[in-house]
Amino acid sequence: MLYREAGDFKTSYASDNQTFPIRFDRTAYWVVIAVAFLLVPMVLTDYWANSIVIPFLIYVIAALGLNILIGYTGLLSLGTAAFMAVGAYSTFKLTTAFPEMPIYIVFVLSGLVTAAVGVLFGLPSLKIKGFYLAVATLAAQFFLIWLFTRYGWFFNYSSTGQISMPERTMFGVTITGASASSTAVYFTCLIFTVAMAWLARNMTRGTLGRTWMAIRDMDIAAEIIGVNPLIAKLSSFAVSSFFVGVAGALTFAVYLGAVEAGEAFGINKSFLVLFMVIIGGLGSILGSFLGAAFLVVLPVLLKLLLVDGLGWPSDLARHLEIMIIGALIIIVLIAEPHGMAALWRTMKEKLRLWPFPH
Amino acid sequence: MKMTKIAALIAAAAIATPVVAQDLHFPMLNYRTGPFAPGGIPFADGYQDYLTLINERDGGIGGLPIRTTECETAYNTERGVECYESIRGDSPLIVQPLSTGITYQLIPRVTEDGVPLHTMGYGRTSAMEGETFPWVFNYPANYWDGASVAINYLLDQNGDSLEGKKIVLIYHNSAYGREPIPTLENLSERYGFELVEIPVDSPGQEQSSQWLQIRRERPDYVIMWGWGVMNAVAIQEAANIRFPMDHFIGIWWSGSENDVVPVGEGADGYTALTFHGVGTDYPVYDDIQEYVVDRGLAAGNGDQIGSAVYSRGLYAAMLAVEAARTAQDLAGHAQITPAEMRAGMEALSISEERLAELGLPNFSAPFDVSCQNHGGSGAAMIQQWDADAQTWSLITDWIDSDRELIGELATADAAAYAAENNITPGCM
Numbered sequence: 001m002l003y004r005e006a007g008d009f010k011t012s013y014a015s016d017n018q019t020f021p022i023r024f025d026r027t028a029y030w031v032v033i034a035v036a037f038l039l040v041p042m043v044l045t046d047y048w049a050n051s052i053v054i055p056f057l058i059y060v061i062a063a064l065g066l067n068i069l070i071g072y073t074g075l076l077s078l079g080t081a082a083f084m085a086v087g088a089y090s091t092f093k094l095t096t097a098f099p100e101m102p103i104y105i106v107f108v109l110s111g112l113v114t115a116a117v118g119v120l121f122g123l124p125s126l127k128i129k130g131f132y133l134a135v136a137t138l139a140a141q142f143f144l145i146w147l148f149t150r151y152g153w154f155f156n157y158s159s160t161g162q163i164s165m166p167e168r169t170m171f172g173v174t175i176t177g178a179s180a181s182s183t184a185v186y187f188t189c190l191i192f193t194v195a196m197a198w199l200a201r202n203m204t205r206g207t208l209g210r211t212w213m214a215i216r217d218m219d220i221a222a223e224i225i226g227v228n229p230l231i232a233k234l235s236s237f238a239v240s241s242f243f244v245g246v247a248g249a250l251t252f253a254v255y256l257g258a259v260e261a262g263e264a265f266g267i268n269k270s271f272l273v274l275f276m277v278i279i280g281g282l283g284s285i286l287g288s289f290l291g292a293a294f295l296v297v298l299p300v301l302l303k304l305l306l307v308d309g310l311g312w313p314s315d316l317a318r319h320l321e322i323m324i325i326g327a328l329i330i331i332v333l334i335a336e337p338h339g340m341a342a343l344w345r346t347m348k349e350k351l352r353l354w355p356f357p358h
Numbered sequence: 359m360k361m362t363k364i365a366a367l368i369a370a371a372a373i374a375t376p377v378v379a380q381d382l383h384f385p386m387l388n389y390r391t392g393p394f395a396p397g398g399i400p401f402a403d404g405y406q407d408y409l410t411l412i413n414e415r416d417g418g419i420g421g422l423p424i425r426t427t428e429c430e431t432a433y434n435t436e437r438g439v440e441c442y443e444s445i446r447g448d449s450p451l452i453v454q455p456l457s458t459g460i461t462y463q464l465i466p467r468v469t470e471d472g473v474p475l476h477t478m479g480y481g482r483t484s485a486m487e488g489e490t491f492p493w494v495f496n497y498p499a500n501y502w503d504g505a506s507v508a509i510n511y512l513l514d515q516n517g518d519s520l521e522g523k524k525i526v527l528i529y530h531n532s533a534y535g536r537e538p539i540p541t542l543e544n545l546s547e548r549y550g551f552e553l554v555e556i557p558v559d560s561p562g563q564e565q566s567s568q569w570l571q572i573r574r575e576r577p578d579y580v581i582m583w584g585w586g587v588m589n590a591v592a593i594q595e596a597a598n599i600r601f602p603m604d605h606f607i608g609i610w611w612s613g614s615e616n617d618v619v620p621v622g623e624g625a626d627g628y629t630a631l632t633f634h635g636v637g638t639d640y641p642v643y644d645d646i647q648e649y650v651v652d653r654g655l656a657a658g659n660g661d662q663i664g665s666a667v668y669s670r671g672l673y674a675a676m677l678a679v680e681a682a683r684t685a686q687d688l689a690g691h692a693q694i695t696p697a698e699m700r701a702g703m704e705a706l707s708i709s710e711e712r713l714a715e716l717g718l719p720n721f722s723a724p725f726d727v728s729c730q731n732h733g734g735s736g737a738a739m740i741q742q743w744d745a746d747a748q749t750w751s752l753i754t755d756w757i758d759s760d761r762e763l764i765g766e767l768a769t770a771d772a773a774a775y776a777a778e779n780n781i782t783p784g785c786m
Contacts, residue, residue, distance in 0.1 A: 046447070051440035149531060149557075159540045159771060160482075160533040162462050166778055178466035256435060258462045260533050262560060263435060300440060307429075308444075314430035315390035322391075 003351040019201060036190055041183050049182035050255075056296045057189035058250045063276040063288035064200045065243025070274075071283035072204055073236035074216030075125050076133055079140035081269035083241050084248025085261050086114040086144060089154050091249040092163040096156060103168040103175050103253070107192065111246040117144075118241020125233050129219075141267055148261035164258040176253045185254045192250060196243055201285045203239065212236050213283075244273075279332055281341025290340040294332075299325060380693060381425040382418065382682060384409055384675075385445040387438060387455045390658070393561035394433040394586035396616040397667055399658055401456055402428075404671025406657035407650050411642075412679055414649040419682045420692035433586070435459045442467065451699040452476050452678045458534035466779070468493045474700040476681075478674045479504075479610055479633055483537060483764075486733025487772035488704065489783035495703050497677070497734025498725050499633040499759070501583075502767065504609045505538035506759035507631060507738040508581055509545045511607070514757075520551040526572055528565075528592060529583040531557035538583060538609075540767060545760075562588025569595040582608045589617035597624025603743075604629060610738070613750070614667040618743045626745035629753070633738045634673045635721040636750040638664035642672070642717030666741070666750055676716060681706045700786075704729055723756045729785040733768075736761055 003024045010016040020026045044053065062084060069075050090110035094101065121140040125133050148154045155163045167177030174180045175188050203209050211232040214222035223229055252259045259265070272295060280291020299321055306317035336343045350357070386405060389398035409424050418424050427448070429441035438460030442453065446467075453468065453475050455461055461481035468475045475494045477485065483502045485494040499507075513520060527542055529535030539555060546553040554575055556568050562584065569592075572580060580601065584592055589612045596606050604627045608617070613630025643664065650656055651663070662668045685694045685702020694702070706727040713721055725735035736759040741750040776783055 047443045050443045055436065160458075160462070160536045162459075162533045164462065164466070164778075167780070178470035256439065256463055257466060259435075260459060260462075263459050263532055266560070303430075314388065314428045318391045318430040318432060 003348070003354070005352070017205075019205070033194065036194075037187075041186060044182065044186060046182045049186050052297055052300050054182075054185055054189050054255050056292055057186075057193040058247050058255055059273065059276060059292040059296050060193050060289050061196050061250070062244050062247035062273045063280060063292050064196060064285065065240045065245075065247065066273050067277045067280075067282065067284070067288050068200060068204070068212070068243065069236055069240035070277055071281075071287070072209060072216060073212040073233065073240075074129075075122075075233065075236060076130060077137040077240075078134050078267070078270050078274065079121060079137035079144070080244055080273045081265040081267065082141040082144035083114050083118055083244040084251060084269065085148055085265035086117050086241075087111060087245030087248030088252035088259055088265070089148055089163065089261070090114065090245070091253050092156075092165070093154070095166065095168060095253075099166070099168075103170050104188075106168075107246055107249045107253070110249040111242040114245020114248070115238040115242040118237045118244075119234050122234055122237030122241075125237065126230060138267075141270055145261045145265060160260075162258055162260050163252070165253045168253075176257070178257065180254070188254055189250060192246060196246065197285060197289075200243070200288075204285070208235060208239075216283075275329070279329060279339055281339025284339065284341035286344060287339050287341030290344075294328075294340065295325070298328075381423050382694070383425050383427065383445075383448055383450050384678065385441075385448070385450045385453060386426055386428045387431050387441045387453065387457075387460070388428055389431050389433045389456070391430060392432040392434070393563075396590075397586055397611065397614060398433065398456065400614065400616070400662040400665045400667035401671035401674070403657040403660070403662045404668035404673075405454070405675045406671075407646055407655075407663070407668075408672045408675035408679070410650050410655050410657070411646055414653065414655065415645060419679055420686040422692045424679075431455065431457065431460060433457050433459075435463055439463055446471050446473060449696055451682060451694065451696055452703070454478065454674055454678070456480070458482075458537065459532060462533055465491065465494055472700075473696050474703055476674070476678065476703065478677065479670070480534065484768040484771035484775065486731060486764075487768050487783070488727075488729050488732035489785060490772040490776045490781055491732065492729075492786045493700060495727065495732045497706070497727050497732060498708075498722060499610075499736050499738055500733055500764075501537040501609070502541040502764045503733070503736035503759035503761075504631050504738060505541040505581075506545065506736075506764060507757045508607050508609075509542070509549065510757050510759065511740055511754065512579060513549065520549040523551040523579070524554065524575065524577040525551050526554045526556055526575060526577040526580045527583065528556045528558060528568060528572070528580060530562060530585055530588055531559045534585065535583045541764065542581075544763065544767065548763075558584070558588055558592070560588075561586055563591055565591050565595050569599055572596075572601070573599045578605065580606045582606070582612045584608065584612045584617075589614070590620045593618060593621045593625050593628055596628075597621055603627035607631065607740070610670070613741060615665045615748075615750075616667075618745070619748070623745050625743055628743045629740050630743075630750075631738045632666065632741045632750075632752075633722065634669055635718070636666055636669060636741055636752060640718050640721060645717060673718075673722065676718065677706070677708070680708065680712070680716075703727060704732070736764065 005022060008023050020029055066080050069077050087110045090113040091106055094106045094109055124136040149161055155161050165176045168175055173184045175184055211227045214227050215232045219229055276291030276295050279294055281287025302321045303317055306312045307314050388402035409426055413424050431438040431441050438455055442464055450473055453473055458480050461477045464475055477496045479499055481496050483500040485491040485496050486500060542553055556571060558565055558568055582592055606628055608630035610631045618625040618628055681703040684705050685699045686692050688701055689698040704727055709724050713719055723735045723737040737756040739752050739756055740754045742753045743750055
């Protein structure tokens with residue numbers, strides 16, 4: 001009744017292959033989109049926008065990018081934060097060199113620059129895999145951050161090595177800088193997140209995604225059936241880095257406004273995004289959303305509950321928060337090793353049978 | 359059911375904002391957790407204890423109680439932004455993030471929102487140019503002052519010449535640590551000493567390669583811009599290579615008990631800058647004992663009282679309270695707004711008489727803030743660690759910084775910032 005394939009007749013290949021084969025899912029998808037675009041901007045306060053929703057949307061993009069690499073292609077990367085830094089510094093260099101360039105174009109170009117850098121650092125993946133590749137990408141993490149703090153050209157020779165985002169507008173609306181309204185920033189992040197999630201979903205359903213998954217499942221077998229590992233692996237690095245680069249650009253330009261490579265894009269951030277992907281679910285678009293929500297939104301909600309709600313000291317709350325999040329990570333991974341997305345998959349199976357399970 | 363309750367609680371917590379409260383809101387962006395907690399805890403305790411003292415002893419400022427709110431930043435810029443967002447709608451009178459990284463993010467935001475930002479002895483140095491940075495204050499001294507005072511001290515030690523000397527700057531590889539480099543480079547050209555810059559990546563628990571390099575370079579002096587665990591590690595490494603401790607000078611953030619005590623005997627003779635007095639030999643500490651500690655109101659564990667960074671937190675709170683008093687006098691009413699607070703900070707005058715009245719005689723160099731100068735006096739002293747007595751003692755009087763040179767550098771930097779951000783400098 002609620003959640004059924006029955007009665008939902010597919011009369012063409014297109015409708016048979018659609019993303020959401022069940023009518024309930026389709027409706028839910030459009031409802032979520034409508035709520036995100038129409039309802040949320042009306043009720044969103046500055047605090048909720050700047051400390052919860054905007055970081056959530058940005059981390060979703062980063063998690064999607066890393067998920068393409070790890071979840072879909074099976075290539076382990078620890079350089080996510082460095083690629084985010086590439087996106088951030090590209091945005092800074094592009095927008096200070098060409099102030100008239102529309103800022104959305106700058107974000108996309110920054111993603112493309114990051115894609116190129118990602119391909120470069122993805123080259124070792126042709127020879128090495130698994131933990132060895134993780135170490136190679138770790139080199140990217142340290143090298144790129146060193147580069148951005150060492151060479152003045154990247155931060156326009158500012159005395160402290162900080163890069164600050166100047167004010168930029170799009171369609172006459174201020175998008176970056178302190179005077180940007182949280183609604184404008186929210187829409188910017190939302191548009192990018194929705195567009196990129198749509199892109200990721202459709203890419204992973206198509207030929208490209210299938211070659212990635214073939215490489216992930218068994219690279220030798222994939223090669224025998226005609227998948228070119230060079231193209232599959234490097235395209236995976238390129239697409240993944242593009243996503244991560246856009247996330248870095250947004251982190252710098254609309255979320256933080258000023259960053260310093262070592263502080264904002266340190267190794268901790270690489271691990272944070274990696275954990276999002278693992279907890280959310282490898283090889284799942286929904287998992288990227290769930291993982292980002294778990295690690296970005298939950299800590300802030302806990303803080304609101306413990307400090308503002310219960311009036312506990314903020315340092316105690318912070319320590320408790322670390323413990324609670326840590327415990328939850330372990331519980332989630334024991335209860336569902338394949339991540340929160342797998343939990344949702346199980347629920348869907350149950351829903352289909354409900355109310356008459358065998 | 360349970361979930362809805364929690365959700366309702368969260369929603370209530372987020373929505374609940376106090377209605378027309380008759381008090382003065384002093385938010386605290388503290389960090390009592392993370393690798394920088396050794397510095398964050400004493401500062402937070404000192405800041406909070408002084409505000410508690412004012413509430414308990416004087417009933418607040420101008421008859422209005424001080425309301426404090428605390429937010430944990432963990433020295434992390436993203437959390438700092440979250441903390442700022444959570445208090446900015448609650449008419450915060452003065453924001454003090456105690457982090458140069460967070461300061462850089464807050465400068466455009468406070469300017470837009472009209473919230474006074476006080477970065478005492480840290481943050482963006484060129485913010486001393488009040489015409490470009492009307493909402494940002496960094497009195498009484500900034501990093502460039504610190505660099506200049508350190509060099510002036512060394513000049514004094516070496517008969518006014520540093521020709522041919524080699525000085526190493528070992529610094530926290532962040533905006534904070536890089537801040538003094540332009541000034542030191544400039545001074546190195548002027549006085550003919552060789553400057554070697556050695557960065558330490560945050561948080562700085564591992565510095566053996568840096569100190570190997572220092573041993574190879576054989577510098578005459580080492581100047582350190584460190585914070586958190588980096589300080590103690592650096593002093594330990596210096597002791598290991600038997601570097602003469604009195605030739606090792608830390609900035610004021612590298613001069614707390616937590617930095618030298620772990621090193622034990624080896625740290626004896628280590629020197630650091632300070633822009634305020636040290637020790638508990640001031641009458642205000644009697645009041646803190648009477649009104650705060652004895653009433654069980656001490657912040658944190660109450661074990662930091664009298665330490666160097668505690669004194670600094672106390673000093674920051676004192677300056678904030680004095681600015682609020684000045685603002686109340688200017689405005690003619692007690693319930694001041696952030697904008698009136700800003701005017702009070704700009705008219706702040708700390709004289710020797712006032713310091714004595716506050717129970718802090720000669721605790722700081724007297725200074726006046728003005729629209730053009732948000733940077734105070736710039737003077738600092740040198741303190742030296744005595745490992746036997748476990749105390750810091752002041753070994754110099756106030757040393758002035760080269761404000762002419764710093765003013766020049768700051769004007770250039772502020773002008774660049776104004777051009778980048780379309781600001782027309784001017785008094786408010």
